[in-house]
Amino acid sequence: MTNKQIILKNRPQGTPNSATWQLEKNSIPELQEGEILIQQHYISLDPAMRGWMNDTKSYIPPVALDSVMRAGSIGKVIQNKNNPNFQIGDCVSGWGGVQQFVISNGEGCFKVDEKIAPMPAFLSTLGMPGMTAYFGILEVAKIKDGDIVLVSAAAGAVGSIVGQIAKIKGCTVIGIAGGKEKCDYIINELGFDGAIDYKSENIYTALKRKCPKGVDVYFDNVGGVILDAALSKLRMHATVVICGAISQYNNKKKINGPSNYLSLLVTRSTMKGMVVMDYTKDFGKAARQMTIWMQEGKLKSREDIYQGIENFQETYHRLFSGEKNGKLILKVLE
Amino acid sequence: MTNKQIILKNRPQGTPNSATWQLEKNSIPELQEGEILIQQHYISLDPAMRGWMNDTKSYIPPVALDSVMRAGSIGKVIQNKNNPNFQIGDCVSGWGGVQQFVISNGEGCFKVDEKIAPMPAFLSTLGMPGMTAYFGILEVAKIKDGDIVLVSAAAGAVGSIVGQIAKIKGCTVIGIAGGKEKCDYIINELGFDGAIDYKSENIYTALKRKCPKGVDVYFDNVGGVILDAALSKLRMHATVVICGAISQYNNKKKINGPSNYLSLLVTRSTMKGMVVMDYTKDFGKAARQMTIWMQEGKLKSREDIYQGIENFQETYHRLFSGEKNGKLILKVLE
Numbered sequence: 001m002t003n004k005q006i007i008l009k010n011r012p013q014g015t016p017n018s019a020t021w022q023l024e025k026n027s028i029p030e031l032q033e034g035e036i037l038i039q040q041h042y043i044s045l046d047p048a049m050r051g052w053m054n055d056t057k058s059y060i061p062p063v064a065l066d067s068v069m070r071a072g073s074i075g076k077v078i079q080n081k082n083n084p085n086f087q088i089g090d091c092v093s094g095w096g097g098v099q100q101f102v103i104s105n106g107e108g109c110f111k112v113d114e115k116i117a118p119m120p121a122f123l124s125t126l127g128m129p130g131m132t133a134y135f136g137i138l139e140v141a142k143i144k145d146g147d148i149v150l151v152s153a154a155a156g157a158v159g160s161i162v163g164q165i166a167k168i169k170g171c172t173v174i175g176i177a178g179g180k181e182k183c184d185y186i187i188n189e190l191g192f193d194g195a196i197d198y199k200s201e202n203i204y205t206a207l208k209r210k211c212p213k214g215v216d217v218y219f220d221n222v223g224g225v226i227l228d229a230a231l232s233k234l235r236m237h238a239t240v241v242i243c244g245a246i247s248q249y250n251n252k253k254k255i256n257g258p259s260n261y262l263s264l265l266v267t268r269s270t271m272k273g274m275v276v277m278d279y280t281k282d283f284g285k286a287a288r289q290m291t292i293w294m295q296e297g298k299l300k301s302r303e304d305i306y307q308g309i310e311n312f313q314e315t316y317h318r319l320f321s322g323e324k325n326g327k328l329i330l331k332v333l334e
Numbered sequence: 335m336t337n338k339q340i341i342l343k344n345r346p347q348g349t350p351n352s353a354t355w356q357l358e359k360n361s362i363p364e365l366q367e368g369e370i371l372i373q374q375h376y377i378s379l380d381p382a383m384r385g386w387m388n389d390t391k392s393y394i395p396p397v398a399l400d401s402v403m404r405a406g407s408i409g410k411v412i413q414n415k416n417n418p419n420f421q422i423g424d425c426v427s428g429w430g431g432v433q434q435f436v437i438s439n440g441e442g443c444f445k446v447d448e449k450i451a452p453m454p455a456f457l458s459t460l461g462m463p464g465m466t467a468y469f470g471i472l473e474v475a476k477i478k479d480g481d482i483v484l485v486s487a488a489a490g491a492v493g494s495i496v497g498q499i500a501k502i503k504g505c506t507v508i509g510i511a512g513g514k515e516k517c518d519y520i521i522n523e524l525g526f527d528g529a530i531d532y533k534s535e536n537i538y539t540a541l542k543r544k545c546p547k548g549v550d551v552y553f554d555n556v557g558g559v560i561l562d563a564a565l566s567k568l569r570m571h572a573t574v575v576i577c578g579a580i581s582q583y584n585n586k587k588k589i590n591g592p593s594n595y596l597s598l599l600v601t602r603s604t605m606k607g608m609v610v611m612d613y614t615k616d617f618g619k620a621a622r623q624m625t626i627w628m629q630e631g632k633l634k635s636r637e638d639i640y641q642g643i644e645n646f647q648e649t650y651h652r653l654f655s656g657e658k659n660g661k662l663i664l665k666v667l668e
Binding site: 057058059223228242243244245248254255256257258259260261262263264265266267268269270271272273274275278 | 391392393557562576577578579582588589590591592593594595596597598599600601602603604605606607608609612
């Protein structure tokens, strides 16, 4: 058995290229006492991966050069050397990285129940993106019934869940997405109240039309021009959640800061950063609630699943080009 | 009796110039029933004045063209046409504007007691700058004993009070100011723990040396490069108070947004805007506390008082050049 692994070879400047990663085929070492071998089925592709490759201070250490590229993943236990917490056949999710097999002592591996949902859902609504949305909109933004909520990357893994939870909680929800298909999706399939296609409309003009009263909450996944425009529409005592800044991750120079940040002063508003890992102890509770909403038909997700670890780099680029429909996942099981 | 008034004639682009204001000498109308005539002694000069001249959405309407330039002020009642709330000789503070006399129905005029402090103190520690500092550091930043507090424009009207209150509350306080004299002042006279002279030191290098553990609270009066540098030093769950952005007020193009704003995400921090008017109902309580601290010698202020309404424009520019020592005040009483 060989393990195909994506190895980080060079730290990218700007957009990753063919020198960034290398596909290696390595043998799998013998298990040590207490270890399990997981055959990975699916890898989660997330915008945060770009930041993990930078050698700068952040919320987690950068991926080391010459090591397996970090990624969330899900797979099945296929060998077990006396680890009492796992059985052969257990379905487990964790930080397995971009590889086909991973050896673990079980730390950071969570058993999941395939009867609740298919495997990819545990990397999507019931995984990090879903948890980010859940805690971001409920615990950080603290939305209230009647709030006007604006969310960017609204057809994406996090934004689509943010908007749906806000709808469940009685908010008016406007989503910003790229292209007609995504805008139609969030309105017709997810029940958003409005959509702005930032690729075809001037964002300031569109916000004036779609959010004439301004917004109480802006959930930002993108940064850049859209963050600036959203800041110009804050109502009094509004909250801006800084969850990500996908428009800025590949900047070679410094990030474009929000030049409209003084809107925080004018409207007495608050801008808060969040990292989903802070809520780990409550993931179980959140997953149970999200499962109920899914079963009730109130919460939908879609996963866009590509095939083959060889296609990792090409698939990764879809995160930034937007050429995907829903949560981006790579199937690495052959 | 003539009333010398500074009239806003043109909205400035960038820095105000000789076309911005005009000195006019006008007669004083007869009082109507219920009105009082106040002879103004002192006018408060504040960086916020720059924003009030822009015709853009803000926390108060812009000063109308051809009307008296807005300013906080203090003076004495010299005529009263049957207003039961005031006596001839009362010392009153309010928004009298840049003029020598003002007619009022009493709304927005607060009687102050000269026995507590000399008149200029009511435009300084016991006026808007003091109130801004008090509510900003206590209610917005919510400092705790042991916090590391960084404040910019630290020798200025707001910053000097922010730092002293933080010291009273048991914080470690580092101030950023321009020039050796101001830095010496905040350490030797006000008891700050450290000072950074942004005119002679690289702000990033200096912060690394003066705040090696980072900061729990950054109180920002300046924006621009200093805000960016401060964001790079946030500790976990820090708070950034956006009180002003004096470095950006005269920008002709768009404001420089803080390119390090993603530090809010990395450190799970919060950036909050504030406007002092929101705390008006508690000004009395704050003033009583500040008076006690002043009497105990824990809270010092200094006012830099210039003479003559004719010198308004020249004095105003000191706000932005930094050529002043303490709260900038113009005496308009002849």
